[in-house]
Amino acid sequence: MKTVSVAAFFILLSLINPNLLFAQWLTVGGNQYVLPSVKVGIGTSSPQRSLDVLNTVDTYIRVGSLGGNQLDAQTAGIELRRSLFNGTSTIWSINNESTFRIRNNGKALFSMSPGGIRLGNAVNDPLEVTIHGQNVVQNGGILDGGALTLTSVVGSNTHSLHMDGNQLESSDPLYLNNTSDKDILLANGGGRVKVGTTDNEARLSIASEGDMQLKLINPGSGGAAWRIGVGNSNWSAGAGKLVFSKTASSSDAAMVITQAGNVGIGLTTPSKTLQVNGTTSTKVLEITGGADLAEQFDIEAGETLLPGTVVSIDPAKPGQLREARGAYDKTVAGIISGAGEVQPGMLMGQAGTLASGQYPVALTGRVYCRVDATSGAVRPGDLLTTSTTAGHAMKATDGQLAQGAIIGKAMTGLETGRGLVLVLVSLQ
Numbered sequence: 001m002k003t004v005s006v007a008a009f010f011i012l013l014s015l016i017n018p019n020l021l022f023a024q025w026l027t028v029g030g031n032q033y034v035l036p037s038v039k040v041g042i043g044t045s046s047p048q049r050s051l052d053v054l055n056t057v058d059t060y061i062r063v064g065s066l067g068g069n070q071l072d073a074q075t076a077g078i079e080l081r082r083s084l085f086n087g088t089s090t091i092w093s094i095n096n097e098s099t100f101r102i103r104n105n106g107k108a109l110f111s112m113s114p115g116g117i118r119l120g121n122a123v124n125d126p127l128e129v130t131i132h133g134q135n136v137v138q139n140g141g142i143l144d145g146g147a148l149t150l151t152s153v154v155g156s157n158t159h160s161l162h163m164d165g166n167q168l169e170s171s172d173p174l175y176l177n178n179t180s181d182k183d184i185l186l187a188n189g190g191g192r193v194k195v196g197t198t199d200n201e202a203r204l205s206i207a208s209e210g211d212m213q214l215k216l217i218n219p220g221s222g223g224a225a226w227r228i229g230v231g232n233s234n235w236s237a238g239a240g241k242l243v244f245s246k247t248a249s250s251s252d253a254a255m256v257i258t259q260a261g262n263v264g265i266g267l268t269t270p271s272k273t274l275q276v277n278g279t280t281s282t283k284v285l286e287i288t289g290g291a292d293l294a295e296q297f298d299i300e301a302g303e304t305l306l307p308g309t310v311v312s313i314d315p316a317k318p319g320q321l322r323e324a325r326g327a328y329d330k331t332v333a334g335i336i337s338g339a340g341e342v343q344p345g346m347l348m349g350q351a352g353t354l355a356s357g358q359y360p361v362a363l364t365g366r367v368y369c370r371v372d373a374t375s376g377a378v379r380p381g382d383l384l385t386t387s388t389t390a391g392h393a394m395k396a397t398d399g400q401l402a403q404g405a406i407i408g409k410a411m412t413g414l415e416t417g418r419g420l421v422l423v424l425v426s427l428q
Helices: 006-016
Strands: 024-028 031-035 040-042 051-053 076-083 089-097 099-104 107-113 116-119 136-139 142-145 148-154 157-163 168-170 193-195 204-206 214-217 225-230 242-245 253-257 263-265 274-276 292-297 310-313 321-323 332-336 344-348 359-372 383-386 393-395 406-410 418-426
Touching: 142 157, 310 359, 332 406, 332 418, 344 359, 359 406
Parallel strands: 040 051, 193 204, 263 274, 292 344, 359 393
Antiparallel strands: 024 031, 076 089, 089 099, 099 107, 107 116, 136 142, 148 157, 157 168, 214 225, 225 242, 242 253, 253 263, 292 359, 310 321, 310 332, 332 359, 359 418, 383 393, 383 406, 406 418
16 A cells, blocks of 8 residues: 655645645544635546536545445435524435435435335325426327326337326327226316317217217126217218117117207107107006097198098098088098197007098097087087088087987087087097
8 A cells, every 4th residue: 555645645635726735624523624615626626616526437426334234224325404503404315225315304205216216205294296397299100298208018018108287198098997996086176078079068078070979888798888979961860969879870770869859769860859660658648738639631632621620531532531511421530630729639640551641630539629500509518410511510409310420529619600619529
């Protein structure tokens, strides 16, 4: 080992920092320090800090500890203390305690080991982390940027998750709670969830132009899948309709609702408020919009008949009716419904056959009828038959002629002239 003379030592000090030659070294309690404060340079003659180390090769400053039976038995660290003249101070330290730690006044705020990294001291002593990063961008097919990037390898595929202040992007399908059974809650704050749209009207908005917007699946035994979507002009079910289908095709729709509010079950073009293409079964059917049971009939060409008109079978045209034209007509069929603002309660017919037509003819129930009281006043309870006045009824006074020509019973009266009488229809 070579020894260095005192002269050589002072020459070395003068080369490092001439001020050290004039500094006063003091010893207190076995500790040495230099006074006044000076800048010490190692490898530089113009140190910019209290200790400035410069080299042209890899440069390290080592702080080591020796002793103990475990690596974490001793600490090697650097302590940074900021003190005021009144004695107040704060201490930050960077430590090798086998685990690398950054402490503030003894509290570990950052820990890193070969197996993981932790931020924060404890659950009940939280730490706020703020990252000022870039926005996520896409260059070709690659995601770049973001304030935070998480990367993992699954098999031979590398997955990357990029996050910035308001965006979450994944290079592969993004799974939430893929392996756990925990809930995903969007419960507080009044926020909205939007898929494929920026629409802000509803809590949940889903947009898709070519596909069903929603698919409900039950994967259990006997389960099935239903699709729900809103159509456009390219959909076979038609534009603007709410479609319920068991397949991805709107042409297989089991039910649709049009923008006008018409509901179709078993068909995609409902023209009524509710239109069913199939059998309907119910225990009780309550009808509140009408008071009679009517069937649809065609009337001979050239005739336009008013509601309340009495009609009879047209012998020259199978399945059609005509205006009743004589007294005690045994071919009487009923009364055209709709007079006196009393509408049909139930309307029957079969499109495309003789059992169809444009006039609803009441066969039973209550309906207003055009009556001629010239041959006798009509009072509630009187039986009515056809009149000599075309399309009108009258009081039946001849029991023998009335057999098979009765329309029903009057429920209101008419003393003279012509007018409307409420009739309980009962053909006999």
